[in-house]
Amino acid sequence: MDVLARRFEEHRTHLRAVAHRMLGSLAEADDAVQETWLKLARAGADDIDNLGGWLTTVVGRVCLDALRARRLRREDPLEAHLPDPVIGPEDTGHPEAGALTADSVGPALLVVLESLTPAERLAFVLHDLFGLPFEDIAPIVDRTPVAARKLASRARGRVRGATPSREPDPATQRRVVDAFLAAAREGDFEALVAILDPDVVLRADNGTLTVVRGAEAVAGRAAVFRRAAGAATTRPALVNGAPGLVNTLGGGLLSVMGFTVAGGRVVAIDILSDPARLARLDLGGLGVDLRACRVDRPEKR
CATH class of the missing domain: 3.10.450.50 (Nuclear Transport Factor 2; Chain: A,)
Structure with a gap:
């Protein structure tokens, strides 16, 4: 179990970033990552060839379920609040600084993501932000790869023009x-x-x-x-x-x-x-x- 836990910790930052994009809340993201760990602990990694891909798929499913449950409960949309910010030291020599820059997106994008359907949000986040192929996304949303591509394309159309482009320097x-x-x-x-x-x-x-x-x-x-x-x-x-x-x-x-x-x-x-x-x-x-x-x-x- 110690070996499995160490392997999981190697992917925690990535999983938390995925969950934060999906849910817009750091607390909910941590809950999703914890649930992903529990699923891995029960399943074991002996039969998993690509642990990173497996974990990304699982956390995606957990977040998709959470988004669907949120809609069923008719909770107030996240547009009514700023999404939780990701904060770190402004020090390019700090080991966390590069990861924070790469793994963070602005509130404007997170607010736009909240306006998407759960399936659109997952397809866009996993493909456009994290590079997961549509062949891997399709089973999570119970669609064909072509349909998953269309979900991401619709989401991309909503995002374009709704979020300002940052100065790159x-x-x-x-x-x-x-x-x-x-x-x-x-x-x-x-x-x-x-x-x-x-x-x-x-x-x-x-x-x-x-x-x-x-x-x-x-x-x-x-x-x-x-x-x-x-x-x-x-x-x-x-x-x-x-x-x-x-x-x-x-x-x-x-x-x-x-x-x-x-x-x-x-x-x-x-x-x-x-x-x-x-x-x-x-x-x-x-x-x-x-x-x-x-x-x-x-x-x-």
């Missing part, structure tokens, strides 16, 4: 984010408007999602954020694989800010400040005491 992204932060700290409205795309979208989730559109409207909110932050400490971090900000006060987490940068400007800002959800985040060794974020109220999805 991390250093350029960081310079733009730093310029935004400097302007916000100074309360320089004109500088903020200049660094924001005219059609920028701000999504702020403090338990209820607020969406603000347009450079001037977002710049006005940034000034409010500056005043509210007060003595908070702002730390650079990777948020969903791109340069972002983690705001703390006395070691406790206040908010996590993710940015999408394109064409030298900020085109999207995502701020998570819901204390119940912040307390569950894995901050990837940033040194933030999550105990200071805990609240005595029911957790939100």
Whole structure:
């Protein structure tokens, strides 16, 4: 069993990334990975030629079942909340940094994925994001490979145009984010408007999602954020694989800010400040005491 557990751990990061794309929740992703481990522990690996492929197929089925169950329960869609961010240290020499960049996607894509049917989402995620062939995807969704290809194609059509393209250079992204932060700290409205795309979208989730559109409207909110932050400490971090900000006060987490940068400007800002959800985040060794974020109220999805 120890050997089997070690082999499974070699695939855990990949499985968690797949489950996060499928479910949009890190807590649910961890549950799906745990269920995948239990299935492997019961089945054993003696008759499995390709363990990575087998595990990806199993976690895909687990997530597909979870998405279908979610729809049957008529739960509130994830559009009502920001998906859980993936956070890590902004250090290219850090062993986790490259994996975070490769294994993270922005909230805009996760929100679009939530609008797909479970089968479309699985076909798109497994093929387009993780390169699984349609011959392997087809049995998971009870379709032929041709039908699975059509599912992914329909999903791809929904995704295109709905998610902004990121600036590919991390250093350029960081310079733009730093310029935004400097302007916000100074309360320089004109500088903020200049660094924001005219059609920028701000999504702020403090338990209820607020969406603000347009450079001037977002710049006005940034000034409010500056005043509210007060003595908070702002730390650079990777948020969903791109340069972002983690705001703390006395070691406790206040908010996590993710940015999408394109064409030298900020085109999207995502701020998570819901204390119940912040307390569950894995901050990837940033040194933030999550105990200071805990609240005595029911957790939100």
